[in-house]
Amino acid sequence: MKLAEQIPEDVEFTNPRKLLFPRDGFTKSDVISYYWRIADRMLPYLRGRAITVRRFPDGIGEDGFFQKNATDDMPDFIQTKEIATADDTMQAILVNEAAELVWLANKGAIEFHAALAMAETPNHPDQIIFDLDATSDEFSKIQQVAEALRAWCTENDIRPFVKSTGSRGLHVHIPIKDIQNGDFDTIRACAKRIAQHVVDECPDIATLEQRKENRGDRVYIDVQRNGYNQTAIAPYSLRARKGAPVATPLDWERAVQLETSGNRYKLNTLFKRLSQTEDPWKDFVPHAVQRGAFGLTF
DNA sequence: GACGCTG
DNA sequence: CAGCGTCAACGCTGC
DNA sequence: GCAGCG
Ligand SMILES: [Mn+2]
Ligand SMILES: [Mn+2]
Numbered sequence A: 001m002k003l004a005e006q007i008p009e010d011v012e013f014t015n016p017r018k019l020l021f022p023r024d025g026f027t028k029s030d031v032i033s034y035y036w037r038i039a040d041r042m043l044p045y046l047r048g049r050a051i052t053v054r055r056f057p058d059g060i061g062e063d064g065f066f067q068k069n070a071t072d073d074m075p076d077f078i079q080t081k082e083i084a085t086a087d088d089t090m091q092a093i094l095v096n097e098a099a100e101l102v103w104l105a106n107k108g109a110i111e112f113h114a115a116l117a118m119a120e121t122p123n124h125p126d127q128i129i130f131d132l133d134a135t136s137d138e139f140s141k142i143q144q145v146a147e148a149l150r151a152w153c154t155e156n157d158i159r160p161f162v163k164s165t166g167s168r169g170l171h172v173h174i175p176i177k178d179i180q181n182g183d184f185d186t187i188r189a190c191a192k193r194i195a196q197h198v199v200d201e202c203p204d205i206a207t208l209e210q211r212k213e214n215r216g217d218r219v220y221i222d223v224q225r226n227g228y229n230q231t232a233i234a235p236y237s238l239r240a241r242k243g244a245p246v247a248t249p250l251d252w253e254r255a256v257q258l259e260t261s262g263n264r265y266k267l268n269t270l271f272k273r274l275s276q277t278e279d280p281w282k283d284f285v286p287h288a289v290q291r292g293a294f295g296l297t298f
Numbered sequence B: 001g002a003c004g005c006t007g
Numbered sequence C: 001c002a003g004c005g006t007c008a009a010c011g012c013t014g015c
Numbered sequence D: 001g002c003a004g005c006g
Helices: A002-006 A028-045 A098-106 A139-155 A184-201 A270-275
Strands: A019-021 A049-055 A065-067 A080-084 A089-093 A109-118 A127-133 A161-164 A170-175 A219-222 A231-233
Touching (some): A028 A098, A127 A184, A139 A184
Parallel strands (some): A049 A089
């Protein structure tokens, strides 16, 4: 395959023509190429964090599965970190460089989910996330709730960052400056208080009800992602959905436009958008991590 | 996708 | 040797 | 402990 000369010798690709998005005609080669091209933009949000991959070795038309643990067939250049779980430990996968990204893509990894804490400090989140989940199909409700949340942040001198999830919703992230200050229980309680303000502001379109049967047509503000060893879809990850949508960082103006939806940008349309705009998340540095900070040589 | 078992 | 089965997560909430 | 949820 064309990319081979640019990628470390020990990364080989198998079945490059296998259809991973059968309804869209995108192959494993398309997915690997996407991740190779997006690596510089995406890696700052992955480096040093426990990564959960969602793999679809037989394409998104068949069952997929989550994988959090490293396996012994992984090459040496994939760093790992042992992290305690509720009743055991896991050997977490780290994705610090492009080689790891494409090696995992070759194993059928389509989605990359990133922890909200650095692997070295798994009890201390460096960001808060508000996961705005659609109950009905009206994306405008998601946008209104996001705006209400943004307004609360602005009143409190906080700068929130927004991304489309690639599915039907939006994620709003707030970087945490002093990560030693809180564990997940503390941060989640804080997130819930903020979310309650938003629900009070617009009770007809927003709810904190986890149970689907209690949500009505309201947007579910999910603060449960702010939990130990929990993850959120990483910026610039593909989603295993029709059209190969991308979880895309947005400027707020774009996020609330009529033309925007949760899956506005796709594998085959994202790069045009990137060439037309500055990185809307360039100031999102809850925990600045530089290339090379993890002792990699290539 | 990788591996082990079975025929 | 081919084919088949099995495996590949985790944590919070509210009964 | 378990179902529901993401
Ligand atoms: Mn969501
Ligand atoms: Mn298979």
